[in-house]
Structures are given as structure tokens and as C-alpha cells.
Amino acid sequence: xxxxxxxxxxxxxxxxxxxxxxxxxxxxxxxxxxxxxxxxxxxxxxxxxxxxxxxxxxxxxxxxxxxxxxxxxxxxxxxxxxxxxxxxxxxxxxxxxxxxxxxxxxxxxxxxxxxxxxxxxxxxxxxxxxxxxxxxxxxxxxxxxxxxxxxxxxxxxxxxxxxxxxxxxxxxxxxxxxxxxxxxxxxxxxxxxxxxxxxxxxxxxxxxxxxxxxxxxxxxxxxxxxxxxxxxxxxxxxxxxxxxxxxxxxxxxxxxxxxxxxxxxxxxxxxxxxxxxxxxxxxxxxxxxxxxxxxxx
Amino acid sequence: xxxxxxxxxxxxxxxxxxxxxxxxxxxxxxxxxxxxxxxxxxxxxxxxxxxxxxxxxxxxxxxxxxxxxxxxxxxxxxxxxxxxxxxxxxxxxxxxxxxxxxxxxxxxxxxxxxxxxxxxxxxxxxxxxxxx
Numbered sequence: 001x002x003x004x005x006x007x008x009x010x011x012x013x014x015x016x017x018x019x020x021x022x023x024x025x026x027x028x029x030x031x032x033x034x035x036x037x038x039x040x041x042x043x044x045x046x047x048x049x050x051x052x053x054x055x056x057x058x059x060x061x062x063x064x065x066x067x068x069x070x071x072x073x074x075x076x077x078x079x080x081x082x083x084x085x086x087x088x089x090x091x092x093x094x095x096x097x098x099x100x101x102x103x104x105x106x107x108x109x110x111x112x113x114x115x116x117x118x119x120x121x122x123x124x125x126x127x128x129x130x131x132x133x134x135x136x137x138x139x140x141x142x143x144x145x146x147x148x149x150x151x152x153x154x155x156x157x158x159x160x161x162x163x164x165x166x167x168x169x170x171x172x173x174x175x176x177x178x179x180x181x182x183x184x185x186x187x188x189x190x191x192x193x194x195x196x197x198x199x200x201x202x203x204x205x206x207x208x209x210x211x212x213x214x215x216x217x218x219x220x221x222x223x224x225x226x227x228x229x230x231x232x233x234x235x236x237x238x239x240x241x242x243x244x245x246x247x248x249x250x251x252x253x254x255x256x257x258x259x260x261x262x263x264x265x266x267x268x269x270x271x272x273x274x275x276x277x278x279x280x281x282x283x284x285x286x287x288x289x290x291x292x293x294x295x296x297x
Numbered sequence: 298x299x300x301x302x303x304x305x306x307x308x309x310x311x312x313x314x315x316x317x318x319x320x321x322x323x324x325x326x327x328x329x330x331x332x333x334x335x336x337x338x339x340x341x342x343x344x345x346x347x348x349x350x351x352x353x354x355x356x357x358x359x360x361x362x363x364x365x366x367x368x369x370x371x372x373x374x375x376x377x378x379x380x381x382x383x384x385x386x387x388x389x390x391x392x393x394x395x396x397x398x399x400x401x402x403x404x405x406x407x408x409x410x411x412x413x414x415x416x417x418x419x420x421x422x423x424x425x426x427x428x429x
């Protein structure tokens with residue numbers, strides 16, 4: 001049986017680790033609440049944009065925009081991978097990388113020049129380990145991505161796309177579906193397949209009449225021209241927000257199970273420790289009794 | 298008299314939700330004033346000053362493009378950025394303007410882009426000047 005002192009030492013260290021993981025869980029919970037609040041605040045904008053688009057569609061306007069049309073020949077593609085800056089969040093980063101790598105290989109095969117852009121230290125390191133170098137790396141996105149920062153990236157993509165240096169943009173990130181469910185996915189953001197609100201049933205019905213109660217200033221076409229890039233930016237921003245929220249949830253879950261495991265381990269260790277101690281005591285008593293017996297005779 | 302309900306939303310958050318008597322919007326091609334009972338309208342915003350008058354008091358914001366939707370006495374302003382007029386950084390805007398005017402353009406797209414940047418900087422400067 002292992003010696004009691006070593007067991008006790010081990011138990012103490014596990015206890016310390018449990019303290020740390022529990023604190024991390026609490027921190028992740030607090031951060032998650034903040035990130036979640038931001039994400040909900042952002043939905044208000046998305047909802048209104050969707051409403052606006054469906055109103056536009058009702059006016060009988062044909063929704064057409066260069067950003068919506070797929071290119072005939074895809075020459076340049078970009079894959080943007082969104083990961084976390086920090087680890088200790090279970091399979092979160094691994095999941096995204098696992099989704100991103102096959103897509104990257106596939107794009108590389110079908111499209112000659114594929115650029116890879118990565119956000120998050122973890123993703124950068126993981127891809128470096130796999131021998132893929134990212135052309136652009138971002139590390140400044142924390143649990144609260146700001147729209148200005150995302151806007152810079154989004155505008156660059158839009159400019160490249162309109163100038164013809166980019167034909168396709170894929171984003172690998174963790175989609176937030178509910179608090180209990182997040183999935184790593186790869187989505188194609190450019191060309192935008194369509195914008196939300198266009199295919200509304202209601203919109204279709206109204207558009208046949210061709211009448212809308214709205215007056216468009218300066219014109220519906222001009223507004224559409226602006227709505228499409230905006231809706232792309234919002235979509236990209238939502239990817240970043242989802243990434244942030246999912247990261248905190250993943251960390252929360254990982255740390256929770258770590259804390260629980262530490263608890264189990266402490267129980268196990270305590271049991272072995274007690275047994276070891278008891279057998280040590282028994283051994284000592286036996287020795288004393290043996291000594292007394294020996295003296296008697 | 299009916300009142301307007303003015304809501305300013307950015308992708309990050311709802312910046313402002315207030316009752317108003319009068320709202321002046323910086324539309325893409327000029328300013329538009331909205332009074333209660335305005336007919337339904339969707340407009341494209343430019344870079345400029347959004348003014349909201351509530352009970353004689355005026356609030357001003359710099360808005361960075363976007364859209365406005367007016368219906369049922371509700372004015373929803375969707376913009377990338379809404380900054381209280383006092384917080385506009387005039388020096389930064391001046392720098393942006395100087396950099397943009399110097400930039401050379403080779404194609405129509407680039408020219409459009411430069412035009413947009415210049416307009417944005419000028420809008421900020423205008424708002425900054427007014428508030429000073």
C-alpha cells in the first residue's frame with residue numbers, strides 16, 4: 001500500500017486544483033452572462049434589418065446585388081477561422097479546427113489560392129502545429145467583440161470582393177443555438193446566398209400587388225445597395241458574438257466537470273489514504289503486541 | 298399632440314429610446330425633418346447629425362450611415378455608430394480626411410470608396426464644429 005503521507009500530499013494538490021477550477025467556472029459564468037447580454041442586444045438590430053428587407057421586398061423590388069450572386073469562376077477564396085484566445089474550454093477549439101481543416105484542404109484543391117485567416121491564439125497555434133500558416137492573425141477579440149473591430153475586417157472583405165480579389169469567403173466558427181447546444185460549423189458568407197426577410201410569405205403576397213405603404217428616399221434601389229453590405233457585416237458580427245458566447249459556455253461546462261472530477265478524486269484518495277493510515281496503525285499495534293509477547297516469555 | 302418615438306439602434310446595442318417632438322435626420326442626399334404623423338418612409342442615411350428634440354431640449358448624435366424607417370410615429374434609426382455629438386473626435390476626422398484626399402485611386406470602385414471615406418470625415422467634422 002502506498003504510503004499515507006504521499007497520498008495526503010496528492011489529495012491536497014487536487015484540492016487546490018479544485019479550488020482553481022471552481023473559480024474559473026464562476027468567472028466563466030459571469031463572462032457568459034455579459035457576452036449573452038451583448039448578443040441579445042445585437043438581435044434588436046438584426047430584427048430591424050430583417051424587417052426593413054421584407055418591407056423592401058414588399059415594394060415589388062427585385063432583390064439583386066453583386067454580393068448575392070455566386071461568381072462563375074472562383075479563383076480566390078478565404079477561410080476565416082474563429083477560435084478562442086485561451087484554452088481550458090473542453091473541445092471547443094478542437095471542434096472548430098476539426099471543421100476548418102477539411103474545408104481548407106477542399107478549398108485548396110478546388111480553388112488555387114486559398115487564404116487562411118485565424119482569430120484566437122489557440123487556433124493560430126493549432127494550425128501552426130499542423131503545418132499551415134495563416135496569412136492574417138487576430139488576437140484582439142476577447143469575450144466582447146466590438147462592432148468597430150469587426151467592421152474593419154468586414155469592410156476589407158467587401159472591398160476585396162467588389163474589387164474582384166476575393167470570390168468566396170468561408171467562416172468556421174461555433175454557432176450558438178441555445179445554452180445547451182453549440183455546434184462548430186463552416187458557413188459561406190460571401191457570396192451571400194440571400195438575405196433574411198426576402199422570402200417571407202407575407203412579402204411575396206404583398207409584392208404581387210406591387211404597392212408598398214413606404215416612401216423610399218432616395219430610392220428603393222439605393223437602399224438595397226446599402227442593405228446588402230450591412231447585412232453581411234451584421235452576419236459576420238454575429239459570428240464573432242456567437243464565438244464569444246460559445247467559448248464562455250464551453251469553459252463553464254469544462255470547468256464544472258473538472259470540479260466534479262476533482263471532488264470524486266478527492267473522495268477516492270481520502271479512502272485510500274484512510275486505509276493506508278489504518279493499515280499503518282494496525283501494523284504498529286501488531287509490532288507493539290509482538291514486542292510485549294516477546295518480553296513476557 | 299401625438300409624439301414620436303425615436304429608437305436608435307447600432308449592431309452592438311440600442312443606444313437611445315426616447316419620446317420626441319421632432320427628429321432631424323441626415324439622409325443620404327440631404328437633411329429631413331420628421332414630425333409626428335409623418336407618412337411611412339424608409340430612407341438611407343448619410344454621415345451627419347441626428348437631432349432629437351424632446352420637450353424643448355435638443356439632443357444631437359453623429360450617425361455613421363445606415364437606414365431609417367418611419368411608421369406609426371416610430372422612427373427607428375439603424376446605424377453602424379451613434380456617438381453623442383460632443384464626443385466626436387475632430388482631430389481624428391481631420392486626419393482621416395487628409396489621408397483620404399491624398400490617396401490615389403485607380404478604378405471606379407476605389408474612387409467610390411475614397412469618396413465615402415471623405416464624406417464620412419466631413420460629416421464628423423461638421424458635427425464637431427456645430428457642437429463647439
